[in-house]
Amino acid sequence: MSRDSAVRDMFRRRNLVAAASLALVAALTLGSSALTQFDWPACLTSVPKAFAWMAANFVPNARALRNAPNVAQKLAETVLVSIMATMLAAVAAFAVAILGSRTTRLHPAISILARLLASLCRNIPVVAWAMILLLSFGQNVLTGLLALFIGTLGYLTRAFTEVVDEAAKSPVEALTASGATWLQTVAQGVIPSILPQTASWMLYMVETNIRDATLVGILTGTGVGFLFDLYYKSMNYPSAALVVLGIILLVVTIETASNALRRVIL
Amino acid sequence: MSDAPRIIRLRKPTRSSVALNLTLAFLVGTTVAGFFLLDTKGVDVGSASLKLWTDLANMFTHPSAQHFGFGEALWALLVTVCLGALTTVIGAAFAIIVGPFAAKNLSPAPVVAILKGFTALIRAIPTVLWVLIFAIGAGLGSVAAVVGMTFHSFSYLLKAYSEAFEEIDGDVIEALKASGANWCQIVCQAVIPSSMSSLVSWTFMRFEINFTNAVAMGAAAGAGGIGFDLFMASGFYFNIGEVGYITWLIMIVAIALEVGATRLQRSQHVER
Numbered sequence: 298m299s300r301d302s303a304v305r306d307m308f309r310r311r312n313l314v315a316a317a318s319l320a321l322v323a324a325l326t327l328g329s330s331a332l333t334q335f336d337w338p339a340c341l342t343s344v345p346k347a348f349a350w351m352a353a354n355f356v357p358n359a360r361a362l363r364n365a366p367n368v369a370q371k372l373a374e375t376v377l378v379s380i381m382a383t384m385l386a387a388v389a390a391f392a393v394a395i396l397g398s399r400t401t402r403l404h405p406a407i408s409i410l411a412r413l414l415a416s417l418c419r420n421i422p423v424v425a426w427a428m429i430l431l432l433s434f435g436q437n438v439l440t441g442l443l444a445l446f447i448g449t450l451g452y453l454t455r456a457f458t459e460v461v462d463e464a465a466k467s468p469v470e471a472l473t474a475s476g477a478t479w480l481q482t483v484a485q486g487v488i489p490s491i492l493p494q495t496a497s498w499m500l501y502m503v504e505t506n507i508r509d510a511t512l513v514g515i516l517t518g519t520g521v522g523f524l525f526d527l528y529y530k531s532m533n534y535p536s537a538a539l540v541v542l543g544i545i546l547l548v549v550t551i552e553t554a555s556n557a558l559r560r561v562i563l
Numbered sequence: 564m565s566d567a568p569r570i571i572r573l574r575k576p577t578r579s580s581v582a583l584n585l586t587l588a589f590l591v592g593t594t595v596a597g598f599f600l601l602d603t604k605g606v607d608v609g610s611a612s613l614k615l616w617t618d619l620a621n622m623f624t625h626p627s628a629q630h631f632g633f634g635e636a637l638w639a640l641l642v643t644v645c646l647g648a649l650t651t652v653i654g655a656a657f658a659i660i661v662g663p664f665a666a667k668n669l670s671p672a673p674v675v676a677i678l679k680g681f682t683a684l685i686r687a688i689p690t691v692l693w694v695l696i697f698a699i700g701a702g703l704g705s706v707a708a709v710v711g712m713t714f715h716s717f718s719y720l721l722k723a724y725s726e727a728f729e730e731i732d733g734d735v736i737e738a739l740k741a742s743g744a745n746w747c748q749i750v751c752q753a754v755i756p757s758s759m760s761s762l763v764s765w766t767f768m769r770f771e772i773n774f775t776n777a778v779a780m781g782a783a784a785g786a787g788g789i790g791f792d793l794f795m796a797s798g799f800y801f802n803i804g805e806v807g808y809i810t811w812l813i814m815i816v817a818i819a820l821e822v823g824a825t826r827l828q829r830s831q832h833v834e835r
Contacts, residue, residue: 326652329645333705340706347700377597384594420817424779425810428797433615437606496583499590508689515691515783529695541692548687561582
């Protein structure tokens with residue numbers, strides 16, 4: 298075979314693969330839109346319409362500003378809940394990750410149990426946890442806190458396990474070789490070496506939890522989500538817009554701060 | 564030489580260790596303060612925890628459905644999966660087009676900065692709020708849900724894609740430029756094909772997130788699917804067996820998606 302035809306062959310195969318993938322994606326899209334009764338023309342016209350409506354009606358006015366102290370208080374509560382859920386989950390995730398990781402586990406059976414627990418927490422969505430907890434804890438700030446805690450625990454355990462697997466291998470080997478006990482190895486070798494990276498994950502989870510807290514709040518009737526829902530359902534859109542504005546400010550501030558911190562820590 | 568033991572400082576404080584300690588101290592302090600600041604009146608933690616325990620045991624061991632059959636539940640689950648797939652595809656389509664403009668090695672800095680700022684703004688608003696806001700313009704249902712969820716998918720994938728593009732060796736781009744390839748050729752023939760496995764892996768990971776989001780939007784924003792059934796089971800019927808039934812179904816799909824995403828990620832690492 299000449300070199301020319303080999304090249305042509307390669308390009309033909311590449312085009313074939315590209316065409317097949319495109320066809321697959323197109324089929325998936327058409328099938329999904331038929332199944333969910335997704336209306337493409339309505340979608341295209343609704344986007345500009347929604348933005349025009351937002352510009353006209355979804356703007357805080359003077360009357361809405363009177364609700365500002367209320368909004369600020371709920372935002373503060375949301376920050377508090379997000380940080381608490383993250384930190385409590387981080388402590389638990391440290392334990393589960395260290396017991397679950399192959400480098401630091403005590404016993405294979407405990408390791409499997411730890412991974413199973415993390416998988417259970419992670420693969421039941423936070424919404425489902427919120428709905429489950431609603432039945433026992435009721436409309437209460439604790440419901441949201443616990444739902445976020447469980448979700449964060451699942452997520453952070455996976456992240457921490459990866460960090461432990463990567464970062465702790467050589468300190469663990471060195472300390473074990475020098476005769477340190479398991480507890481000494483974990484306290485002196487593992488935790489100091491993973492702390493910077495896990496702190497970065499904690500900052501990330503605080504950010505994520507503030508967004509998720511809004512969702513959980515709508516479902517469980519607490520926090521800033523509840524306030525938004527209240528204004529939204531009573532068609533007090535200027536006040537609802539004020540809530541959104543507050544959330545944007547909060548999230549952007551926290552994101553900027555944690556990015557700056559991350560740059561120094563890592 | 565004196566016999567007094569001399570303390571050897573093992574860890575010298577550096578800028579990063581001080582920042583780390585301050586961050587952790589702030590977070591821990593806030594958490595402790597939270598126990599005193601949060602208003603938890605009206606809930607008896609002891610009896611609520613006990614009820615939670617029996618609820619969990621019941622829902623996992625005795626899942627049951629009164630308000631829908633197995634077929635209907637599967638259909639609702641399929642609707643939710645499709646909602647997630649649709650948002651992923653639309654978000655990915657926009658992200659792949661805009662992606663090269665948001666990559667530092669392919670576009671001028673001001674364009675990159677504007678795009679990154681814009682997507683950060685999109686991400687600052689929680690998905691559920693996007694969906695609820697769009698629901699006023701488009702009515703409750705799949706259109707508002709898909710459009711609202713697509714905003715986040717787009718901004719997430721744009722970040723992921725542009726970062727994947729930025730990982731490409733600058734020499735390759737330089738060499739292509741030298742050989743006379745134009746910008747479009749560089750992007751379509753070199754940048755996108757060589758970062759394909761990374762793009763696929765990110766997209767699938769987003770699909771995993773979008774499935775969860777679709778459940779959430781069904782529960783909180785009237786997007787239908789299994790999420791709505793979950794909301795009804797818990798919020799209206801107070802039926803723990805039904806909540807368990809739905810949770811099992813959601814969990815099975817979520818685990819399957821997670822396994823898929825992990826596989827994709829691993830195969831990508833092997834290729835590298």
